[in-house]
Amino acid sequence: MSWAWLGVAPFFLFALMFLILPTGFLFVGSFQDADGNFTLNNIANLFQPNIVSAYWISLKVSAYSAIGGAVIGFFLAYAAVLGGLPRWIRPTLMTFSGVASNFAGVPLAFAFLATLGRTGLVTALMVKYLGFNIYSTGFNLLTMFGLTLTYIYFQIPLMVLILAPALDGLKREWREAASILGATGTQFWLYVALPVLLPGLLGATLLLFANAFGAIATAYALTGSSLNIVTILLYAQIRGDVLHDQNLGYALAFGMILITGLSNAAYIWLRSRSERWLR
Amino acid sequence: MKHSRIGSWIAIIVGALYFLVPLIGTFEFSLRLRRGEYSFEAYEIVLADPRFQQSFLYSTIQALVTIVFGVLLVLPTAYWIQLRLPRLRPIVEFITLLPLVIPAIVLVFGYLRIYNSSSWLPMTGSPRATDMLLMFSYVTLSLPYMYRAIETGLRAIDVRTLTEAAESLGASRATIMFRVIFPNVRVAVLSGAFLTFAIVIGEFTMASLLDRPAFGPYLQLIGANRAYEPAALAIIAFIVTWACMGLIQVFGHGARGSTPDTR
Numbered sequence: 001m002s003w004a005w006l007g008v009a010p011f012f013l014f015a016l017m018f019l020i021l022p023t024g025f026l027f028v029g030s031f032q033d034a035d036g037n038f039t040l041n042n043i044a045n046l047f048q049p050n051i052v053s054a055y056w057i058s059l060k061v062s063a064y065s066a067i068g069g070a071v072i073g074f075f076l077a078y079a080a081v082l083g084g085l086p087r088w089i090r091p092t093l094m095t096f097s098g099v100a101s102n103f104a105g106v107p108l109a110f111a112f113l114a115t116l117g118r119t120g121l122v123t124a125l126m127v128k129y130l131g132f133n134i135y136s137t138g139f140n141l142l143t144m145f146g147l148t149l150t151y152i153y154f155q156i157p158l159m160v161l162i163l164a165p166a167l168d169g170l171k172r173e174w175r176e177a178a179s180i181l182g183a184t185g186t187q188f189w190l191y192v193a194l195p196v197l198l199p200g201l202l203g204a205t206l207l208l209f210a211n212a213f214g215a216i217a218t219a220y221a222l223t224g225s226s227l228n229i230v231t232i233l234l235y236a237q238i239r240g241d242v243l244h245d246q247n248l249g250y251a252l253a254f255g256m257i258l259i260t261g262l263s264n265a266a267y268i269w270l271r272s273r274s275e276r277w278l279r
Numbered sequence: 280m281k282h283s284r285i286g287s288w289i290a291i292i293v294g295a296l297y298f299l300v301p302l303i304g305t306f307e308f309s310l311r312l313r314r315g316e317y318s319f320e321a322y323e324i325v326l327a328d329p330r331f332q333q334s335f336l337y338s339t340i341q342a343l344v345t346i347v348f349g350v351l352l353v354l355p356t357a358y359w360i361q362l363r364l365p366r367l368r369p370i371v372e373f374i375t376l377l378p379l380v381i382p383a384i385v386l387v388f389g390y391l392r393i394y395n396s397s398s399w400l401p402m403t404g405s406p407r408a409t410d411m412l413l414m415f416s417y418v419t420l421s422l423p424y425m426y427r428a429i430e431t432g433l434r435a436i437d438v439r440t441l442t443e444a445a446e447s448l449g450a451s452r453a454t455i456m457f458r459v460i461f462p463n464v465r466v467a468v469l470s471g472a473f474l475t476f477a478i479v480i481g482e483f484t485m486a487s488l489l490d491r492p493a494f495g496p497y498l499q500l501i502g503a504n505r506a507y508e509p510a511a512l513a514i515i516a517f518i519v520t521w522a523c524m525g526l527i528q529v530f531g532h533g534a535r536g537s538t539p540d541t542r
Contacts, residue, residue, distance in 0.1 A: 007359035022389020075290040083287025106498040110513035115304030214382025217483035253385045
């Protein structure tokens with residue numbers, strides 16, 4: 001019996017080699033100078049303008065796409081689960097969501113370029129039938145706004161996949177109990193449904209946020225290196241030490257883990273709160 | 280009631296448009312290669328490109344090896360946790376979620392520093408070794424999905440009784456694992472496998488930074504240099520994703536009839 005742990009030793013060795021050690025190396029490196037002495041300089045150096053702006057743009061794209069995806073995803077999931085629509089809608093939506101949430105990376109960038117790029121289908125159709133070019137209004141797909149729009153494509157289905165089970169947990173009896181006590185639909189939503197769903201909603205939004213924050217392939221294929229987001233900056237740093245400071249590169253990575261780690265921790269905490277009601 | 284149903288339809292229609300319009304746009308764009316008429320020439324060019332064939336083959340092999348290694352790593356672990364070490368479950372679960380927390384680009388940065396050619400384990404020293412490192416990094420990326428799929432499968436069967444029955448018939452550990460447990464969680468393993476395939480086949484970040492000739496970096500290269508071929512490639516990638524997700528559904532449903540408790 002005392003040798004039972006040997007059965008999980010390969011897994012822990014794997015985790016050590018490919019998760020713990022690599023992350024630990026970057027963590028330690030963020031607090032060292034080039035000679036290996038302890039320093040906080042790398043962290044302080046993160047606050048130079050181009051790095052701060054990279055983090056800032058990344059935070060904005062992630063937050064906007066998470067909120068946009070969460071709002072649209074919520075209405076979609078709500079419509080499919082509780083909206084009183086035909087039965088086939090829900091399984092169809094779930095299948096499509098499974099596909100769309102996995103259709104990310106480089107091909108997604110191609111799809112949006114072909115649709116909303118300068119010669120894309122929607123752009124061309126709008127010129128032809130509505131008589132105006134969205135690019136003349138200042139719209140450009142290769143900007144923060146365009147990237148947000150593209151990210152929302154995989155954020156919506158992700159939200160649907162996370163939220164649909166939670167909406168199942170909203171019990172019909174609650175609605176009946178509320179209406180027997182004289183509550184209007186609005187009151188039911190405001191005082192019963194929303195408080196129950198809110199932790200789950202917020203938690204899922206944080207998960208979408210972290211999901212977008214660590215993404216690079218779509219952004220890189222869409223904008224090349226013209227949009228200064230933190231993953232693209234880190235990519236350039238790994239390729240060619242553009243910051244001219246290896247340890248600053250480690251700190252850049254450490255900052256990313258800190259942000260995704262915090263939002264995931266908050267997600268787990270919120271999820272445990274929402275599970276109290278949604279059993 | 281009627282009012283709210285209209286709202287539901289609007290939500291579904293908006294969602295469907297967001298999902299379908301880019302696909303229609305991409306498909307239309309991919310047909311535009313010849314001036315003035317629609318043709319499949321972009322697809323012909325892409326499919327005939329030896330770099331397409333090589334990189335697609337490379338990523339397919341990577342995905343298959345990743346799946347085999349991932350199952351060999353996760354299935355015995357999850358089985359053993361269930362049977363003997365339930366107290367370790369939260370720790371193992373936490374570890375399997377880490378790849379969702381630590382961005383892929385950060386992980387591969389760490390690999391490049393720890394396993395570079397002058398380190399104690401030079402996994403970037405030769406192309407074969409780097410292929411292996413890339414495979415390990417894909418196993419890491421797919422860990423959350425693979426673990427959860429297999430764990431769900433194991434929970435649905437009575438691991439303890441099956442193990443004891445097999446033991447009392449004199450089965451060895453390997454026999455129990457591969458001839459008793461594995462067939463019972465085949466469906467769960469398959470759904471983890473197809474998800475892994477969908478993740479690995481177009482993965483860009485790790486393959487690009489480890490400098491391996493995978494499909495993801497090839498897509499990026501074509502995207503930077505050609506006009507209509509990328510749209511054709513996006514449609515092909517979309518079909519592959521569809522196939523993977525569809526197969527998960529097919530196997531999930533098919534198995535429900537034959538062995539009800541593997542769901």
